[in-house]
Amino acid sequence: MVGQVALNGGRFFGIQPRRRCYSAAVRTVIYPGSFDPLTNGHLDLIERAARLFDRVIVAVAENSDKQPLFSTPERVQLVAGAIHHLPNVTADGFDGLLVDYVTQRQGVAVIRGLRAVSDFEFEFQLALMNRKLNESVETIFLTPKETYTFLSSRIVKEIARLGGDVAQFVPAHVQSAMTAKLRRTP
Numbered sequence: 001m002v003g004q005v006a007l008n009g010g011r012f013f014g015i016q017p018r019r020r021c022y023s024a025a026v027r028t029v030i031y032p033g034s035f036d037p038l039t040n041g042h043l044d045l046i047e048r049a050a051r052l053f054d055r056v057i058v059a060v061a062e063n064s065d066k067q068p069l070f071s072t073p074e075r076v077q078l079v080a081g082a083i084h085h086l087p088n089v090t091a092d093g094f095d096g097l098l099v100d101y102v103t104q105r106q107g108v109a110v111i112r113g114l115r116a117v118s119d120f121e122f123e124f125q126l127a128l129m130n131r132k133l134n135e136s137v138e139t140i141f142l143t144p145k146e147t148y149t150f151l152s153s154r155i156v157k158e159i160a161r162l163g164g165d166v167a168q169f170v171p172a173h174v175q176s177a178m179t180a181k182l183r184r185t186p
Ligand code: ADP
Pocket: 032, 033, 034, 035, 036, 039, 040, 041, 042, 045, 111, 112, 113, 114, 115, 119, 123, 143, 144, 148, 149, 150, 151, 152, 153
């Protein structure tokens, strides 16, 4: 039993529960990605992370290798518009090394998603490289609800470009933003 004997002037006051040393520090986790745009699969992971950690930062990457449909501020806005119901989640944009961003935001870990075995190789490589760059950065993998395992931003964009209905794959405000964007840049 966790407890300690409290003595006062030689008088026995019985067994007192030991003060548990919970850290006062807020446990922040970073969920990085392109989010071009945010899908219901991403949102599923954000909700899971929000239940596990004190604070979740959805970190939208400025990725120079990719030609995104939405700019970084637009992608951050789309994430922000989907997390009103989650008070411990915020959206942010970042540039540069993920491990540096995690340190700067005092994150305890990075969240990544595994939809299928096909994600594994890339995600495993990324996690090990980030560990090589900074030993203290852990990566935690979460899996979404089965119905979201086939979902990716790339497929959603392809469907929308071809005039398909993406209502069941993305939040309503993301769908509107995609329709408006594709009307301007088909
Ligand atoms: P990146 O370009 O960094 O892969 P993405 O926005 O495509 O950015 O994905 C960010 C993370 O979210 C990745 O770990 C990816 O595997 C995960 N992810 C993407 N879509 C889903 C989904 N439908 N369900 C669960 N995780 C997902």
